Amino acid sequence: MFLLYEYDIFWAFLLISSIIPILAFLISGVLAPIRKGPEKLS
Secondary structure, three states: OHHHHHHHHHHHHHHHHHHHHHHHHHHHHHHHHHHHHHHHHO
């Protein structure tokens, strides 16, 4: 059971480390048009 527990932690860490860049990319993709919008208007 302990080995399975460590294995689950490893996969959870792997998933989190792969999800963080995707979330950062999506957030930057959402914020970029908001930042560019006022610049184009002004």
